[in-house]
Amino acid sequence: MTVSAKLPLTSLPVFLNDSSALLNELLHAVADEIYLLDASDMQLVYANASTLSNTGYDLAGLQNLQLSDVLGVSPATLRAHLQAHSNEAKFLRLMQDQAPVIGRISHEQLRVKIIAIAQSPFLLLIKSDLAPISGSDCHDCEGAFNQVLMDSESRVEAIISNTPGLVFQLQLDPRGDIVFTYLSEGCKALLGFNAADLMQQSKLFFAMMNARDKASLRKRLVSSADALTQLDWEGRVWINDWQDHKWVNLRAIPKVLADGVVQWVGMMINITQSKNEKLELQESRHELAQLTAHMNQIKELERTRIAREIHDDLGGNLTAIKIGLTSIINRIATGLPVSFEQAKGLESIVDNTFEAIHKISSDLRPNILDLGIVAALEWQAKEFEKQVGVTCTFTTNQADIVVTPDQAITLFRICQESMSNIAKHANASAVHVDLNLHYGEIIMKISDNGIGINTADTYKPNSFGLRGMQERVAALYGSFDIEQLAGQGTVIAVTLPIE
Structure with missing residues (x-):
């Protein structure tokens, strides 16, 4: 038989x-x-x-x-x-x-x-x-x-039926179209066609691809047939029944049959998840590179500002003090009296110098953090209300919350950046800052009743402020969320684990 x-x-x-x-x-x-x-x-x-x-x-x-x-x-x-x-x-x-x-x-x-x-x-x-x-x-x-x-x-057959992919044999017809001579039962799960149907209408496989991927596969097939080398190709196919794209990888070994026809035998697998993860990783790296470049630019601008303040304010004050002291020394040396107004003028310049030093130091690291994160955020809420003229309240469920220095500066800077954004864009009349310790997590929420943020704005390439917040929180293994409230306004939520 x-x-x-x-x-x-x-x-x-x-x-x-x-x-x-x-x-x-x-x-x-x-x-x-x-x-x-x-x-x-x-x-x-x-x-x-x-x-x-x-x-x-x-x-x-x-x-x-x-x-x-x-x-x-x-x-x-x-x-x-x-x-x-x-x-x-x-x-x-x-x-x-x-x-x-x-x-x-x-x-x-x-x-x-x-x-x-x-x-x-x-x-x-x-x-x-x-x-x-x-x-x-x-x-x-x-x-x-x-x-x-x-x-x-x-x-x-048992091995093939349990293979996570599609086993196939294919040839090219005189027009260069694919002709499947064998397809395993994995065809339906991978491409959405029954094996028998796709074998009868093999041209449907090319029809599932965009022009670029189709041309790429044809080129690889011709190259593999000419040199009798392994075919290795990946591209996207459109699954009409599922209304979705899928990435597939196709690998096959060519063989010349007795009639001179080249036949490939190989396997096709779904690489959508790994491909998407790779693309997301590349996009994430690109965004991180952009953010790093932006942060470096901000640092340089901040250094320039601080250098200018040191030169202009401190330098100018010290020069004025030097001139005033020289005048006083000369008057004393020649036996002339020193006026009270002249001494008070020097004292005023020294006071201004101390204030400039305090401001520069506070910009580099807020001294208020030495009093704890609860006091620092409460102070920041009051300063916002005083400077911007918008009502700002602060609440907490703990009189004191112990945080690490990195957590403290992260919460403070995010609150500072959020309030700056509210002042510039939100058109809000009320802001609320809430800091709580809840089930081993530190949760800070900053909400306003302004016009609200558009979800699409959070994905803009130049949303460096938001991305900077996200990166700060991610570095501390926390979570960062921003969303538009049901009524109006926006809420930013930061959650950090207690260390």
Whole structure:
């Protein structure tokens, strides 16, 4: 009987590797030498232990020899036999063209059976001496081989059905379109088509792609066919039933068939998640680079401002003090009196100098933080109300909350930045700052009753203030949220774990 297998040709090496020992054990007693030829190119793909022992060659060595030297028949004779007996289900005797050169038996006969693996023809040949092979022997040989083939098919089908992807065979038609000759059942889960439907209309696969990915795949196929190198391609396909794009990776090995057609055997897998994660990581790195550049620019501007204040305020004050003291020293040296107004003027300049130093120091690190985060945020709320003229209240559920220095400066700066944004953009009449300790977490919320923030604005490339807040919080393993309130206004929520 002819064995019809559903497994693709890629499973043939698996079948041979996994089953050769069992084949040798089952078939050695029936025939001295067993050969299996791929009928598409008449290449030897399997030889049993008796064959290797009798010829003195390994499988690779036999594959490099002429068939006529090994079997006594030429590829043309085998092709003629295949064409004449393609529908024959029994072992048939085949007359040799010449006496084999290889092997220890000088007078031999061949028995040939046509089998199908992955819907492709193979020739199973038994070479023995001239004593006829009994019908029972042939039946045992055939039954043993068929049983091993079916067992191997079951194993390979089980492997394919549990493979997280799609196993396929494909060729290119004269127009360069893909023609699938085999698709595993993973086709539906991956591409949204039943395997049988896509095999009948293989052009639908190209139709799922955009022009760029389609051209890329065609180019890779041509290159792989010309050099007979592995095909490796990834691109997007549109799944119409799901109304969604999916990233797929396609890898396959090319092989030239007897008729000169290049056939690829390989696997297609879903890489959407990993691809999206990669793209998100690239976008995140790009945004982080932008934020870093912006922060560096802000630092440089801040340094320039501080340097200017030191030069203008402190430098100017110290120069004035120097001039005043020189004048007083000269007057004392010449015996002239020093006026009270002159001394008070110097005292005023010194007071201004102390105030300038305090302001610069406070800008670098607010001294109010030394009193604790609760007092610092309460002070900031009062300062906002005093400077901007907008009502600002502060509440907390703890008189004192212990935080690390990094947490303190992060909460303070985020509150400072948020109030600055409210003053510039919110058009609010009331602001509320709430700081609580709740179940091992520090939660700060800043809300206003202004015009509210547009969600799209939080994703703008130049929203460096918001992104800076997010990065500060992320560095402390916390969470940052901003949303528009149901009525009006915006709320910013920061949650930090207690260390």
